[in-house]
Amino acid sequence: MSKRIVLFCFLCVPALVLYAGWQYAVQPDVGAKLSVAAVNGGNQAATELRAYTAASAGPEIALAAYIIIAFSLCLGGTTRRAITWRRRPVAGVAAAAIAMVAISGCSKYDTPEFVEVDTSQSAFVVPLEGDTANQATFQSEKYLADHKVATKRIQIAHRWNQTGRMYGDGDWLPTVRVIKVDRSPVTREWNADTNSGTASKNQAIWVESADSVGFSMGFSATAYIKEEDAAKFLYWYPTGSLDKVMDGEIRARVQRNVSEVAAKYPLDTLRARKQEMVDAARNDIVQFFNERGITLTTLAAFGGMTYENPELQKSIDQVFIAQQQKAVNLAAFDAQQKANERMTLEAEATAEKARKIAKGEADSKVIA
Secondary structure (H helix, E strand, C coil): CCHHHHHHHHHHHHHHHHHHHHHHHHHHHHHHHHHHHHHHHHHHHHHHHHHHHCCCHHHHHHHHHHHHHHHHHHHHHHHHHHHHHHHHHHHHHHHHHHHHHHHCCEEECCEEEEEECCCCCEEEEEECCCHHHHHHHCCCCCHHHHHHCCCCCCCCEEEEEEECCCCCCEEEEEEEEEEEECCEEEEEEECCCCCCCCCCCCCEEEEEECHHHHHHHHEEEEEEEHHHHHEEEEEHCCCCCCHHHHHCCCCCCCHHHHHHHHCCHHHHHHHHHHHHHHHHHHHHHHHHHHHHCCEEEEEEEEEEEECHHHHHHHHHHHHHHHHHHHHHHHHHHHHHHHHHHHHHHHHHHHHHHHHHHHHHHHHHHHCC
């Protein structure tokens, strides 16, 4: 009996070693290469990936069949006699335990995983495991551009990762990663009103004048990512979120440019220089972020200045009202003056007419 067990182990160990070599060395590399090649390799590459997926369970099935056959040849008769005649219970139990271990060696099923890419998105397939050269070039724009995919459904290859002592204890880990960049236009409105704008919080651009008067301005911005700039954008912003970039770096750069202009002038003259602040922000930001793969189509101020001190706004309103009243009074004075001039001219014209009539009558009497 012991010789049969030794023979069984002798037959199974090489098979297990070969299967482990396939599972841990060959299968992850083959799966990753086929998964990356399929995204831009045409119909043939996609067919090869599907064939590989369909046949990926073959080595495990072959191993299980081999162990069962070896068990039947070496220990089948002994086990059958031990169960039927209740003889040699130790050998029977040992043989049954070996069979259970062999059968339980089957790992979890490798469930196929797919990632779909929308028409407004650009996708990049990046191997998660590889040689040092690939890892070193990952942080380059060219590497990302070379891994941009054209397909809209991408299959993720997996490899087995052992997590416990038993052979079946583990999980399937992805060997490639799909990174998606949404190229859709994004619009942001940053203002002080919590009931409007993009977010329900104060997102206005707060700055300070040369005479230390704090105020805010509302800004709106629209940006998108061109197809040919997707790799460039992902290189600079690995999160792949244009929303976060606009609410973070773009908004901060708008505030920096507006602050630099506002700090040059006192408040009295600054109110007439809003366009200068907008132009300073636009001229810098459009070029700066275009080099990072972001195309800004709109950057403009909206609404008026909101002052940090509410009393200042009241005083400005009062001055404006007084100026308007002064303009109204001046207009009324000019109108009255013109009316008086008109009445004077009319009176002079009437007097001149009467004088001419009187002179005509006097001349007629002298002639008579």
